[in-house]
Amino acid sequence: MADxxxxxxxxxxxxxxxxxxxxxFSHMARPEVVVNFLLFxxxxxxxxxxxxxxxxxVAFALLPRIRDAAPLTGDPYERRLKPFDRNVLIGGxxxxxxxxLSGICPGAAYASLGVGNVxxxxxxxxxxxxAYAQGYWRSRSGARDAAAAGAD
Amino acid sequence: MVADPVLLQAVAExxxxxxxxxxxGGLLVGLGTxxxxxxxGIPAGASxxxxxxxxxVSGRSRFQRYVGSRDWRLxxxxxxxxxxxxxxxxxxxxVVTTSLYEPGTTGRLYEVAGVTLWTTDxxxxxxxxxxxxxxxxxxxGKGCTSGHGVCGVGSASKxxxxxxxxxxxxxxxxxxxxxxxxxSP
Numbered sequence: 001m002a003d004x005x006x007x008x009x010x011x012x013x014x015x016x017x018x019x020x021x022x023x024x025f026s027h028m029a030r031p032e033v034v035v036n037f038l039l040f041x042x043x044x045x046x047x048x049x050x051x052x053x054x055x056x057x058v059a060f061a062l063l064p065r066i067r068d069a070a071p072l073t074g075d076p077y078e079r080r081l082k083p084f085d086r087n088v089l090i091g092g093x094x095x096x097x098x099x100x101l102s103g104i105c106p107g108a109a110y111a112s113l114g115v116g117n118v119x120x121x122x123x124x125x126x127x128x129x130x131a132y133a134q135g136y137w138r139s140r141s142g143a144r145d146a147a148a149a150g151a152d
Numbered sequence: 153m154v155a156d157p158v159l160l161q162a163v164a165e166x167x168x169x170x171x172x173x174x175x176x177g178g179l180l181v182g183l184g185t186x187x188x189x190x191x192x193g194i195p196a197g198a199s200x201x202x203x204x205x206x207x208x209v210s211g212r213s214r215f216q217r218y219v220g221s222r223d224w225r226l227x228x229x230x231x232x233x234x235x236x237x238x239x240x241x242x243x244x245x246x247v248v249t250t251s252l253y254e255p256g257t258t259g260r261l262y263e264v265a266g267v268t269l270w271t272t273d274x275x276x277x278x279x280x281x282x283x284x285x286x287x288x289x290x291x292x293g294k295g296c297t298s299g300h301g302v303c304g305v306g307s308a309s310k311x312x313x314x315x316x317x318x319x320x321x322x323x324x325x326x327x328x329x330x331x332x333x334x335x336s337p
Contacts, residue, residue, distance in 0.1 A: 007191070008191070008192065008224065009223070009224055009227045011187065011188065011191040011192065012188055012191075012192065012196075012224050012227050012228050012231065013227050013228070013230065013231040014187060014231065015184045015185070015186075015187035015188035015191075015196070015228065015231065016184065016188075016227065016228040016229065016230065016231020016232045016234075016235060017184070017231045017232075017234060017235040017238065018180055018181075018183050018184035018187060018235060019180070019181055019184025019185065019228075019231065019232050019235060019298075020184070020231060020232035020233060020234065020235020020236045020237075020238070020239070021180055021184075021235040021236070021238050021239045022176075022177045022178065022179070022180025022181035022182075022183070022184060022235070023177065023181060023232070023235070023236060024177075024235065024236045024238075024239030024240065024243075024244070025173060025176060025177040025180060025239055025243060025253065026173055026174050026176070026177020026178060026180075026181070027169075027173060027174075027177070027256060027258075028177065029236055030256075030258050030259055030270070030272065031272050031274040031279070032258035032259055032272065032273065032274060032337060033169075033256070033258055035274070035327055035331075035337075036258075038323050038324050038326075038327035038328070039327055039328065039331055040166075041168070042166075042167065042168055042169055043166045043167060044167055044169060044170075044171055044173070044174035045174065047171050047174035047175045047178055048174045048175075048177050048178035048181065049178065049297060049301045049302065049305075049316075050178070050305070051174070051175050051177075051178025051179055051181075051182060052178045052179070052181035052182035052185065052298075052301075052302040052306075053182070053301065053302050053303075053305040053306040054182065054306070055178075055179055055181075055182025055183060055185070055186060055306075056182045056185040056186055056189065056195070056302055056303055056306035057305070057306035057307070057308070059185075059186040059189055059190065059306075060189070060195065060303075060306050060307050063189070063190065069193065070189075070190070070191060070192050070193030070194075071191060072191045072192050073191075073192045073193055073194070075192065075193035075194070076193060077189075077193050078193065078195075079195070079307035079308070079309065080195035080197075080299070080303040080304050080306070080307040080309060080312070081307055081309045081311070082294050082295070082304070082309065082311045082312070083311065084310065084311040084314065087292050087293060087294065088293055088294055088311055088314055088315050088318070089293075089314070089318055090292060090293065091288075091289045091290065091291070091292030091293020091294065091315075092289065092293040092300075092314075092315045092316075092318030092319040092322070093289070093293075093318055093319070093322045094285050094288050094289030094292065094293070095285065095286055095288075095289025095290050095293055095296065095319045095322075095323075096289070096318060096319035096320070096321065096322025096323040096325075096326060097282075097285050097289070097322055097323070097326045098281075098282040098283065098284065098285025098286035098287075098288075098289055099282065099286060099297075099319060099323040099326075100282075100322065100323035100324065100325065100326025100327040100330065101278050101281060101282035101285065101326055101327075101330060102274070102278050102279045102281075102282020102283055102286065103274060103278075103282070103327075104279065104282065104283070104286070105198075105199075105286060105290075105296050105297040105298075106198040106199040106201065106202065106286065106290060106296050106297075106298070107197075107198030107199075107232060107296065107297065107298045108297070109283075110198065110201075110229050110232040110233050110236070111232050111233065111235060111236035111239075112236065112272070113233050113236065114232070114233040114234060114235060114236020114237040114238075114239070114240065115236045115237065115239060115240045115244060115269065115270050116237075116240055116262070116264070116267075116269020116270050116271060117259075117269075117270060117271045117272050118271060119271055119272050119274075119276060119279065120272065120279065122276040122277075122279040122280040122283065123279035123280065123282065123283035123286070124283065125280065125283065126279065126280040126281065126282065126283020126284040126285075126286070126287060127199075127202055127283045127284070127286050127287035128202055128205075128206065128287060129283075129284050129287060130202075130283065130284040130285060130286060130287020130288040130289075130291075131199075131202035131203050131206060131287040131288070131290075131291050132206055132210070132287075133284070133287070133288060134214075134287070134288045134291050134292055135203055135206060135210070135212055135214035135215050135291065136212060136214075138214045138292075139212035139213045139214040139215075142213060142214065143213070
């Protein structure tokens with residue numbers, strides 16, 4: 001948005017820097033380490049995901065009690081709650097097959113590029129192909145649904 | 153209490169690289185999320201970037217809904233890439249040393265202009281086809297390891313807990329099958 005606070009993007013950038021540094025430090029940017037977890041050869045991964053979830057959970061729980069709105073956007077502090085439907089299961093299962101095959105997820109793939117893993121461009125290219133394919137299909141079926149509703 | 157050597161050995165086998173690099177990295181991932189949230193109120197995930205960035209080149213409605221957030225998502229992702237590079241230039245290069253970091257033995261290290269970089273041995277076809285499924289699944293499933301796993305679980309969202317349980321279980325099964333078929337790395 002054009003009228004956002006001038007510090008909005010710099011702050012998002014700094015948050016991304018810390019986030020990416022953490023993915024490098026934790027070795028989540030290394031597909032081998034994720035695969036080793038999934039094969040029960042190194043059980044460290046939950047310390048990353050749940051460690052991060054606990055830190056963010058404290059902020060999500062405390063900030064709404066301290067302030068009404070975020071200083072750079074004026075948006076209220078809300079938790080990340082999304083409605084449940086079968087897409088969560090279908091998408092989660094498809095993601096699970098891809099994660100288990102490749103050992104990489106989106107955030108870790110961006111950080112992986114940063115630590116020098118040029119080969120990860122294969123995964124990033126695949127992710128864009130996959131995201132485009134589902135978006136292409138869902139845009140079409142969405143338009144078809146709308147047309148069908150309009151015809152009634 | 154006497155430390156049981158059998159127990160100690162079992163723990164060492166389950167955590168051959170210790171837990172500190174994982175725990176410290178996780179705290180930093182959480183801190184990055186909190187920095188964005190405190191300033192903006194946004195619980196940011198990483199996978200929406202895939203669709204929001206496609207809105208620059210595709211007019212399809214599914215991507216155009218992210219036009220309002222595509223600029224800052226690009227900035228967030230650029231930060232993640234450069235955060236990885238900052239890690240490579242400091243800890244991975246040995247410029248900054250800490251006992252909390254366990255370097256491990258995966259992949260291959262190489263040097264460019266004095267910076268120690270790292271690259272994977274996992275085969276490109278696994279990365280590419282796995283990547284396609286990650287791109288489809290995270291977007292249909294409403295989130296990835298950061299959106300569901302960090303922000304959603306941190307929000308005690310039932311949707312995200314179910315999402316995480318689903319992709320974690322399926323990923324374990326997939327990796328076991330792939331390994332059993334003799335695919336390595």
